[in-house]
Amino acid sequence: MTLPNILPDNVRLQIDRAQRRALAFGVVGLIITVALAFGLKDWTQFFHSYLVAYVFWMVFAMGCMAILQLHHMTGGRWGLPIRRILEAGTRTIPAMTVLFVPVLFGMSRLYPWMQAGSLGDEPAGHFRRVYLEPHFFIVRAVIYFAIWNLLAALLNKWSAEQDRTGDLILKDRMSSLAAPGTILWALSWSWAMVDWVMTLEPTWYSSIYGMVFMVIACLAALSFSVVMLRMLDGYQPLHDSYDPPRLNDIGNLMLTFTLLWTYMSFAQFLIIWSGNLKQEIPWVKVRAFGPWAPVAAALLILHFFVPFFILLQRGVKRRLQRLSVLAVWMLVITLVDVYWLIVPSFQQSGPRIHGLDVFAVIGIGGVWVGAYMAQLKKMPLLPLHDPRFAGVLEHQHGD
Amino acid sequence: MVKRPIYGLMAEFASPEEVLAAAHRTHEAGYRRIDAFSPIPVEGLAEAVGFDWTILPTLVFCGGLGGGLAGFGMCWYANVISFPLNIGGKPFNSWPMWIPITFELTILGAALTAVFGMLALNGLPTPYHPTFNVERFAAASTDRFFLCIKARDQKFDLAQTKAFLEGLHPHGVFEIED
Structure with a gap:
């Protein structure tokens, strides 16, 4: 059995084109973002917009890592078509590491805890003063990125080695790393979201917060994988690597994470709402009852009810064309969700989309997609020698 | 009511692949009142016997x-x-x-x-079912796979259907008494 070791020319051309376009969007977007911030002399708004856009695109890379490790642990043929799509996502982490640097320069404009006297009374205030010390914040960020870069590097290195040698031990090595890797991922990612986003309101806290972002990441990565499958659908042997039941599996995973998103988001709301404590309730009041209430209602309908009922239909989950439309929708609504979670911390007065918000999302997004496409074409679109997938393609390519 | 002496015909297979292939060929041959029995879930078998919708x-x-x-x-x-x-x-x-x-x-x-x-x-619990009259059918709970064509099928003809089932290379074909 021989499969093409490098990408066929037409695939490479399509990915090249996507990469060039995305990078053009990214560079122009970032230039406009910086120029606009210069022109308006509004660097506070610049960093607000930048953080929202950064977190939104980071969600993709982190979700790819989670779903990839999930598959290494559990197996299942649904992982065959999207394995390389996810791996390319994890290889964007170095680029996202570089893109995090501006956040460090914006710390004093982003985080109220950089100013003295914002951390509340003793005894909780004492812990916050120690934990939210700027150098410690940076050290933690370095640790998170070290973990993510290391996990991504190992998983990709072994996967490439598996392609070359077909050594059976590599499958076990990857699944042995995936279990502690998932624990590390969960801790570091939720910790990062607490550090980078939750501390925008330093006296507010919620223990579900990190899990909300874990679920957002997984849902975004699955939706993104479906979109990529659609984009690459015309190419062999990728097209033969899945059938309606496999798509149904991926659709069911999307359904699961949609439900989990609702569960986490609602549990957070319910606990704070019924507790009604004065240090917790403002967060909910602004987002769910104040001027942001229409966004919250829209999320409930468009992030839960609509996708939920659509994903109950087998006719959708088994057809790539339909499922990919929903997947695009999930990515759009995830952006709204991230915006709704973060922006009210700066803007209690209600949603007011700034030009910088738009250009930052396009700029960082363009760079991310460009980096993604550059990584995607470095490996064959399917893992060549994973023993778990042996025989799946044989009826098409047997010899 | 006319008493049916024969409920149908049943063929025995040793593997899920065999029964799946047999089910496909039976459905292709135009039989519609067919059923399959297996000790384990066999992916695609339900579709192969023409089961496409349930309420x-x-x-x-x-x-x-x-x-x-x-x-x-x-x-x-x-x-x-x-x-x-x-x-x-x-x-x-x-x-x-x-x-x-x-x-x-x-x-x-x-x-x-x-x-x-x-x-x-599914009409469960069913204390009596004609298939129980076939002695070999007990193996459907352990390691054998069965395909059944019911006498109610429009295309059913005892001799012809029996010949057809035997053409599928089963490990045995049995008449099921009603």
Whole structure:
């Protein structure tokens, strides 16, 4: 059995084109973002917009890592078509590491805890003063990125080695790393979201917060994988690597994470709402009852009810064309969700989309997609020698 | 009512692949009243015997919907109509509080409908079934796979159908007495 070791020319051309376009969007977007911030002399708004856009695109890379490790642990043929799509996502982490640097320069404009006297009374205030010390914040960020870069590097290195040698031990090595890797991922990612986003309101806290972002990441990565499958659908042997039941599996995973998103988001709301404590309730009041209430209602309908009922239909989950439309929708609504979670911390007065918000999302997004496409074409679109997938393609390519 | 001396014909196979291939060929040959028996789930076998639609998902959806409405309605009735209590200054109709119960009863309604609906639609429990008259059929619970063409099938003809089944290379073809 021989499969093409490098990408066929037409695939490479399509990915090249996507990469060039995305990078053009990214560079122009970032230039406009910086120029606009210069022109308006509004660097506070610049960093607000930048953080929202950064977190939104980071969600993709982190979700790819989670779903990839999930598959290494559990197996299942649904992982065959999207394995390389996810791996390319994890290889964007170095680029996202570089893109995090501006956040460090914006710390004093982003985080109220950089100013003295914002951390509340003793005894909780004492812990916050120690934990939210700027150098410690940076050290933690370095640790998170070290973990993510290391996990991504190992998983990709072994996967490439598996392609070359077909050594059976590599499958076990990857699944042995995936279990502690998932624990590390969960801790570091939720910790990062607490550090980078939750501390925008330093006296507010919620223990579900990190899990909300874990679920957002997984849902975004699955939706993104479906979109990529659609984009690459015309190419062999990728097209033969899945059938309606496999798509149904991926659709069911999307359904699961949609439900989990609702569960986490609602549990957070319910606990704070019924507790009604004065240090917790403002967060909910602004987002769910104040001027942001229409966004919250829209999320409930468009992030839960609509996708939920659509994903109950087998006719959708088994057809790539339909499922990919929903997947695009999930990515759009995830952006709204991230915006709704973060922006009210700066803007209690209600949603007011700034030009910088738009250009930052396009700029960082363009760079991310460009980096993604550059990584995607470095490996064959399917893992060549994973023993778990042996025989799946044989009826098409047997010899 | 005409008594049918024969319920159908049954062929025995040793592997899931064999019974799956046989089911496909039987369906292609035009037989529609067919059934397959297997000790393990065989992917694609249900579709192969022409099973393409069931009302069960619709029933489960309605069961879930009914359970959810009942859960929400129960909480609402208890807290708003029957016994309103001021809890922490919250409105009587504190609907976010009802959601966990609504959710639980949705799951309960859907799960019970799924289990009992499945049993009812399958006609279970069935203490007697003509297939039990075939001695070999006991192996369907352990390591053998069976394909059955029922006498009700329009295309059924004892001699021809028997010849057809034998053409599928089974490990045996049995007549099922009704």
